[in-house]
Amino acid sequence: xxxxxARRLLQSVLxxxxxxxxxxxxxxxxxxxxxxxxxVEATADEVASFRTALGLDQPLLVQYMKFLxxxxxxxxxxxxxxxxxxxxxxxxxxxxxxxxxxxSFILGLILAFAIGLAMRLSGSARLRSAVMWIALxxxxxxxxxxxxxLILLFSVTLRWLPSxxxxxxxxxxLPAITLSTYELALYLxxxxxxxxxxAKQDYVRTAFAKGQSRSKIVIKHMLPNALxxxxxxxxINLGLLLGGTVVTETVFSWPGVGRLIVQSVSQxxxxxxxxxxxxxxxxxxxxxxxVDLLYAYLDPRVRLA
Amino acid sequence: MMRHITFTTWxxxxxxxxxxxxxxxxxxxxxxxxxxxxLASSLLPPFDRLDNGQLSIFGTDKxxxxxxxxxxxxxxxxxxxxxxxxxVSMVIGVILGLVAGYFRGWTETIIMGFADLQLSVPxxxxxxxxxxxxxxxxxNLTILLGLTSWVAYGRVARALSLSLRExxxxxxxxxxxxxxxxxxxxxxxPNVLPQMVIVGSFELGQIIVLEAALSYLGLGIQPxxxxxxxMISEGQSYLEINPWLTVIPGLALFMxxxxxxxxxxxxxxxxxxxxxxxxxxx
Numbered sequence: 045x046x047x048x049x050a051r052r053l054l055q056s057v058l059x060x061x062x063x064x065x066x067x068x069x070x071x072x073x074x075x076x077x078x079x080x081x082x083x084v085e086a087t088a089d090e091v092a093s094f095r096t097a098l099g100l101d102q103p104l105l106v107q108y109m110k111f112l113x114x115x116x117x118x119x120x121x122x123x124x125x126x127x128x129x130x131x132x133x134x135x136x137x138x139x140x141x142x143x144x145x146x147x148s149f150i151l152g153l154i155l156a157f158a159i160g161l162a163m164r165l166s167g168s169a170r171l172r173s174a175v176m177w178i179a180l181x182x183x184x185x186x187x188x189x190x191x192x193x194l195i196l197l198f199s200v201t202l203r204w205l206p207s208x209x210x211x212x213x214x215x216x217x218l219p220a221i222t223l224s225t226y227e228l229a230l231y232l233x234x235x236x237x238x239x240x241x242x243a244k245q246d247y248v249r250t251a252f253a254k255g256q257s258r259s260k261i262v263i264k265h266m267l268p269n270a271l272x273x274x275x276x277x278x279x280i281n282l283g284l285l286l287g288g289t290v291v292t293e294t295v296f297s298w299p300g301v302g303r304l305i306v307q308s309v310s311q312x313x314x315x316x317x318x319x320x321x322x323x324x325x326x327x328x329x330x331x332x333x334x335v336d337l338l339y340a341y342l343d344p345r346v347r348l349a
Numbered sequence: 350m351m352r353h354i355t356f357t358t359w360x361x362x363x364x365x366x367x368x369x370x371x372x373x374x375x376x377x378x379x380x381x382x383x384x385x386x387x388l389a390s391s392l393l394p395p396f397d398r399l400d401n402g403q404l405s406i407f408g409t410d411k412x413x414x415x416x417x418x419x420x421x422x423x424x425x426x427x428x429x430x431x432x433x434x435x436x437v438s439m440v441i442g443v444i445l446g447l448v449a450g451y452f453r454g455w456t457e458t459i460i461m462g463f464a465d466l467q468l469s470v471p472x473x474x475x476x477x478x479x480x481x482x483x484x485x486x487x488x489n490l491t492i493l494l495g496l497t498s499w500v501a502y503g504r505v506a507r508a509l510s511l512s513l514r515e516x517x518x519x520x521x522x523x524x525x526x527x528x529x530x531x532x533x534x535x536x537x538x539p540n541v542l543p544q545m546v547i548v549g550s551f552e553l554g555q556i557i558v559l560e561a562a563l564s565y566l567g568l569g570i571q572p573x574x575x576x577x578x579x580m581i582s583e584g585q586s587y588l589e590i591n592p593w594l595t596v597i598p599g600l601a602l603f604m605x606x607x608x609x610x611x612x613x614x615x616x617x618x619x620x621x622x623x624x625x626x627x628x629x630x631x
Binding site: 312 | 465581596610
């Protein structure tokens with residue numbers, strides 16, 4: 045257990061180091077920041093003093109070490125546009141992203157659990173098949189287009205719900221529907237498929253032969269086993285969702301981290317991009333670590349060696 | 350045994366045929382003009398007449414460009430990027446996966462460690478960061494989508510080759526002096542290829558949607574070249590005046606992606622469905 049934790053932590057640190065190294069060199073590859081930050085008419089002296097101020101006159105390796113040393117302290121530099129610390133800007137937007145991601149995640153997971161279980165209890169293969177095709181169809185609809193269709197229906201045509209921004213609960217409804225239906229489709233397909241795997245097992249046949257009721261077999265015997273894959277995938281997906289609401293946030297002008305990153309990209313605000321990517325990766329890794337531990341707790345066969 | 354062709358299979362084939370006809374036939378029509386602007390007849394709804402009395406089937410955008418023509422050209426771009434990126438990632442993934450599974454040891458540790466590293470960054474975010482910095486030409490997008498998508502193939506190829514390398518035909522070849530390269534090419538590759546094609550067809554839909562999402566965010570295909578994602582994003586400002594600008598390209602995108610996925614789903618078995626679900630989360 046302790047050694048597993050130590051290995052996973054080491055792996056996480058290495059990953060973060062890799063992410064930071066890749067972003068540092070990619071940004072350098074993109075060109076000299078002075079051409080972006082200084083006006084075109086800047087004199088050679090001004091450029092030189094600016095380069096000294098930013099430390100760009102030093103060897104690349106020294107710059108890299110300094111960048112890492114600052115990053116460890118949570119200092120990703122000053123936003124080139126807003127002139128405030130980049131990390132602060134990202135953390136400011138984090139609650140909005142968490143609100144949207146967690147709402148959609150919980151909604152999708154609960155619905156998938158309820159619908160999947162009800163379908164299995166009903167015992168109708170035809171119903172299951174129909175619902176699975178609907179879920180597959182929902183997965184084929186791109187998130188941003190689905191969001192726009194919802195805006196078209198509920199904001200433009202019916203004028204029931206606001207389409208942009210964050211504020212009251214009504215603002216949350218459309219983006220949450222957009223994301224949670226996608227999550228629902230994913231979890232429902234997974235849950236259904238793992239229930240189907242369990243249904244083929246010998247212990248289920250034996251239980252049926254003994255004359256146990258379907259509801260008892262499904263809930264007492266199949267459910268605990270079928271939940272394991274759901275926990276793993278849901279966990280990895282929660283991490284993805286926390287960073288992957290980028291597109292939905294843009295559609296609904298939701299002031300979260302994803303939208304901040306996209307805006308910073310169009311403004312070439314590199315410190316904010318790096319800080320944003322770093323924070324999202326960090327959250328993603330922490331969530332994955334928790335899921336691994338939870339998985340070992342739920343399934344005694346998994347040994348954390 | 351002949352498979353019973355179900356309704357959903359027909360639906361998938363119909364959707365794919367419609368998209369293929371769109372991208373192959375429209376560019377040969379005399380009215381094909383994806384770039385010609387006509388401000389006098391901008392933002393026309395479908396089946397309206399242009400300034401010169403000509404019928405416009407899908408209407409026009411804000412610059413008066415013909416939506417049908419742009420839809421066809423965008424479809425070509427999407428399909429080109431999607432298929433090339435799948436090819437790039439499949440080649441990388443198969444080679445790395447087979448090498449990892451055949452040699453085991455530190456080779457495997459390094460390759461799979463790299464896969465884990467890549468999986469610990471959400472793919473959309475990785476693509477946003479990299480396209481932001483390197484710029485997004487069609488070539489860049491294809492290569493980047495390909496480079497970021499190899500893990501699904503790599504993992505499956507490695508898992509399959511772990512058992513293949515213990516099989517008699519591989520062992521017998523080794524005792525007869527076969528080199529690892531020969532063994533991988535002649536014995537492992539043909540045996541994993543069918544699975545790779547299945548992973549590829551699950552991935553194709555994902556990659557096309559990713560490209561559309563990037564273009565929607567303004568980080569993918571750059572104007573004046575059309576892309577379905579870009580057309581949806583341009584249409585968003587006119588949602589109240591002319592919703593068709595948003596609805597039509599989205600419908601084309603849906604028909605392509607759903608067509609590929611429905612068809613793959615009808616031709617594969619339960620176990621492979623789990624692979625599809627696994628592909629979707631990376």
